[in-house]
Amino acid sequence: MSEQPQSFSHDLTRRRFIQGSAMAGVAAFIAACTGTRASAPPASAPASTAPVASSSVAPSVAPSPSVAASPKVVSGPLKFANWPAYIDLAGAAGEAGEYSPGSSPSLEEFQKQFKVKVDYQEKIGDNATFVETIKPALVGGLATGWDLMVLTDWMASKVVANGWAEKIDQTNVPNCTGNIRDALKGQAWDATNDYHYPWQSGMTGVGFNAKTLKDNGIAEPTKIADLWNIPPDKMTFLTEARDTFGLVLLKLGVDANGETVTEQQLKDAAAAIQPLVDGGLRFTGNEYLESFAQKKVWAAFVWSGDLASSGGDDDKFIFPEEGTLIWTDNMLIPKGAANRYTAELMMNYVYDPKIAAQIANYIYYVSPVKGADEEIKKLDPEAATNPLLFPTPETVAKQHNFQSLSEEMEKIMNDLYSTLSGT
Amino acid sequence: MTAGSARTPRGPTFRARFGHAVPYLLLAPGLFWLVVFYVIPAVQMFTYSISTGSLETGFEMSLTGDAYATAIDRFGKQFMNSILFGGAATLLTLAIGFPVAYTIAFRGGRYKNLILFLVIAPFFTSFLIRTISWKILLGDEGPLLAPLRHGLGFLDNDWLLIGHGAVIDGRFSLLNTPISQLAGLTYNFLPFMILPLYVALEKIDPRLIEAAEDLFANRAAAFRRVTLPLALPGVFAGSLLTFIPAMGDYINAELLGNPGTRMIGNVIQNRLLVQNDYPVGSALSFMLMAGILVAVAVYARALGTEQLTG
Numbered sequence: 001m002s003e004q005p006q007s008f009s010h011d012l013t014r015r016r017f018i019q020g021s022a023m024a025g026v027a028a029f030i031a032a033c034t035g036t037r038a039s040a041p042p043a044s045a046p047a048s049t050a051p052v053a054s055s056s057v058a059p060s061v062a063p064s065p066s067v068a069a070s071p072k073v074v075s076g077p078l079k080f081a082n083w084p085a086y087i088d089l090a091g092a093a094g095e096a097g098e099y100s101p102g103s104s105p106s107l108e109e110f111q112k113q114f115k116v117k118v119d120y121q122e123k124i125g126d127n128a129t130f131v132e133t134i135k136p137a138l139v140g141g142l143a144t145g146w147d148l149m150v151l152t153d154w155m156a157s158k159v160v161a162n163g164w165a166e167k168i169d170q171t172n173v174p175n176c177t178g179n180i181r182d183a184l185k186g187q188a189w190d191a192t193n194d195y196h197y198p199w200q201s202g203m204t205g206v207g208f209n210a211k212t213l214k215d216n217g218i219a220e221p222t223k224i225a226d227l228w229n230i231p232p233d234k235m236t237f238l239t240e241a242r243d244t245f246g247l248v249l250l251k252l253g254v255d256a257n258g259e260t261v262t263e264q265q266l267k268d269a270a271a272a273i274q275p276l277v278d279g280g281l282r283f284t285g286n287e288y289l290e291s292f293a294q295k296k297v298w299a300a301f302v303w304s305g306d307l308a309s310s311g312g313d314d315d316k317f318i319f320p321e322e323g324t325l326i327w328t329d330n331m332l333i334p335k336g337a338a339n340r341y342t343a344e345l346m347m348n349y350v351y352d353p354k355i356a357a358q359i360a361n362y363i364y365y366v367s368p369v370k371g372a373d374e375e376i377k378k379l380d381p382e383a384a385t386n387p388l389l390f391p392t393p394e395t396v397a398k399q400h401n402f403q404s405l406s407e408e409m410e411k412i413m414n415d416l417y418s419t420l421s422g423t
Numbered sequence: 424m425t426a427g428s429a430r431t432p433r434g435p436t437f438r439a440r441f442g443h444a445v446p447y448l449l450l451a452p453g454l455f456w457l458v459v460f461y462v463i464p465a466v467q468m469f470t471y472s473i474s475t476g477s478l479e480t481g482f483e484m485s486l487t488g489d490a491y492a493t494a495i496d497r498f499g500k501q502f503m504n505s506i507l508f509g510g511a512a513t514l515l516t517l518a519i520g521f522p523v524a525y526t527i528a529f530r531g532g533r534y535k536n537l538i539l540f541l542v543i544a545p546f547f548t549s550f551l552i553r554t555i556s557w558k559i560l561l562g563d564e565g566p567l568l569a570p571l572r573h574g575l576g577f578l579d580n581d582w583l584l585i586g587h588g589a590v591i592d593g594r595f596s597l598l599n600t601p602i603s604q605l606a607g608l609t610y611n612f613l614p615f616m617i618l619p620l621y622v623a624l625e626k627i628d629p630r631l632i633e634a635a636e637d638l639f640a641n642r643a644a645a646f647r648r649v650t651l652p653l654a655l656p657g658v659f660a661g662s663l664l665t666f667i668p669a670m671g672d673y674i675n676a677e678l679l680g681n682p683g684t685r686m687i688g689n690v691i692q693n694r695l696l697v698q699n700d701y702p703v704g705s706a707l708s709f710m711l712m713a714g715i716l717v718a719v720a721v722y723a724r725a726l727g728t729e730q731l732t733g
Binding site: 128129132216231233234277278280281282283294295296414415418419420421422423 | 497500501562563564565594596598599600681682683684685689690692693694696697698
């Protein structure tokens with residue numbers, strides 16, 4: 001990960017830092033000399049940020065404490081944390097369904113256009129696990145090592161509420177302010193998009209491998225309830241408790257609505273899952289893609305675009321008859337990010353309808369960008385009928401939002417989930 | 424001479440004054456470490472375990488045992504799993520490690536160092552990578568199961584099976600079962616067993632064994648009555664070094680197990696880092712610590728303490 005040339009300037013800084021302190025021990029002097037940026041932090045800062053940074057390339061610059069507006073200087077490498085199967089890929093990486101540096105046309109174009117490296121990493125498998133890795137830095141007021149991250153509504157709202165996101169300079173993101181789809185504006189937790197812009201929207205439904213099911217004489221599921229006829233040790237549900245509980249509520253014929261859900265309903269859902277757990281059901285984050293690739297799972301709760309973009313030929317996604325869950329993943333700049341302006345440039349860049357179309361048409365999620373629809377149809381006329389990109393009215397009618405649980409219900413759900421998952 | 428006699432009065436004075444403190448001064452760095460990084464956190468953890476509250480409202484010491492009640496009530500199964508998996512892994516590492524250590528110590532010859540190096544060679548790779556590689560090895564389509572499933576036709580030819588589907592059918596998996604979890608634990612902790620065993624066996628004077636064989640015993644009896652008792656300190660040290668971390672381990676259960684095989688380490692990790700439920704997490708940690716202490720005490724008593732310091 002870290003051997004890429006994009007970390008060159010950091011390596012140089014750190015190497016010289018280490019050499020310097022070893023030889024002379026005049027750390028402050030060295031830090032002042034080697035820092036390419038104007039505000040040299042106290043000499044101890046680079047060392048103290050290293051242990052908390054979750055990435056292998058530690059940031060060499062400590063958060064500049066509340067500078068009013070980020071200087072409009074492109075800096076890098078831009079550290080971008082995203083979910084697997086969430087960026088357009090070309091060549092061998094596209095076949096493998098896994099990002100490797102240089103494999104994403106849109107990111108390559110960005111790097112060329114702005115002459116800055118992008119260190120894009122598919123580090124987010126579920127919200128809680130990822131945020132757990134940066135929480136100590138955020139609580140301690142240190143840089144997380146990331147400049148841009150993508151989190152689902154419920155977690156994004158928490159990050160914003162805790163003051164863990166940098167405010168976006170709206171003058172740097174004219175594409176975002178102009179092109180964000182109206183339906184996504186005015187979220188209660190950040191009504192004026194001071195801190196976030198959506199990356200993609202998607203649905204949670206059911207995925208399966210048609211061939212393995214057929215080989216084992218099991219009919220393809222059309223509804224969530226059908227999963228209870230599949231060997232549980234050949235299935236995974238999601239570590240995102242909202243997705244798992246939401247879909248099981250739909251199976252039970254209960255409206256999966258984050259605002260009206262009751263304790264009893266959550267308990268019923270847990271009781272419905274328990275027999276599957278006893279039979280060997282597991283819970284995974286986005287790693288379910290690996291399980292599908294290895295034919296380890298026959299069916300699973302999955303997110304809508306993943307299997308279409310990164311699964312095999314036999315891997316299918318269905319909108320179950322009971323309905324789907326809808327959510328939006330959002331770009332945020334974590335507090336203390338070293339390259340805020342570049343992060344804003346990236347936000348602005350992906351809100352260019354052409355780029356948005358290029359990404360959405362590859363990853364099969366619903367783009368938040370106005371005008372992307374037309375561009376997608378230009379790129380690929382067939383895509384116009386793809387329900388993953390353009391959900392049909394019937395699908396939309398059965399979409400449920402299970403994001404905004406009250407704190408009390410969230411606690412109950414997390415508790416039930418932790419019992420199910422054995423922790 | 425004069426210079427020497429001028430110095431002599433100062434020497435004894437210094438020694439008389441500070442001599443008794445030298446052992447303590449030598450211990451000081453270690454004690455400091457222990458106090459700062461063990462005693463203080465342990466006290467704090469205990470305080471949390473008898474507190475109530477949440478991360479948002481803050482924790483207040485309420486002197487209730489609620490957290491302990493929850494811990495025992497809800498996580499008995501995971502405690503049991505820890506004991507079972509930790510214990511089984513220890514026995515397995517002993518069974519695998521003893522012959523290895525014995526061979527290195529008595530038959531290693533000039534390859535001793537090379538073999539010892541090979542024992543620890545996997546440690547040059549990260550613990551996580553080593554564990555993840557077991558996922559590949561034991562995967563349904565991995566090098567072990569794929570041939571059984573496809574190549575040899577076990578699936579398609581009924582005559583190869585002992586009863587239809589009895590050996591390996593399309594559903595058979597190793598990964599995410601108790602077997603894979605135990606395999607991972609055993610593998611990861613094996614060197615911790617082999618090295619102390621090797622040290623103990625290496626110290627044995629071969630002439631003692633020769634003498635036993637000359638005087639009264641056949642080889643088996645010599646092994647039982649000379650080699651084994653002399654190797655006991657190694658067995659003891661190896662079992663502790665294996666059992667204690669294996670019991671608290673959560674990586675193997677997380678990556679190679681399933682929800683039914685989660686161990687107490689997984690619960691502690693989840694409680695402290697994900698749920699921010701410090702009281703229950705701390706109570707569990709404390710009970711784990713106490714449990715291990717009791718287990719070690721019983722074990723030491725059973726083996727006989729005086730032999731164990733070697």
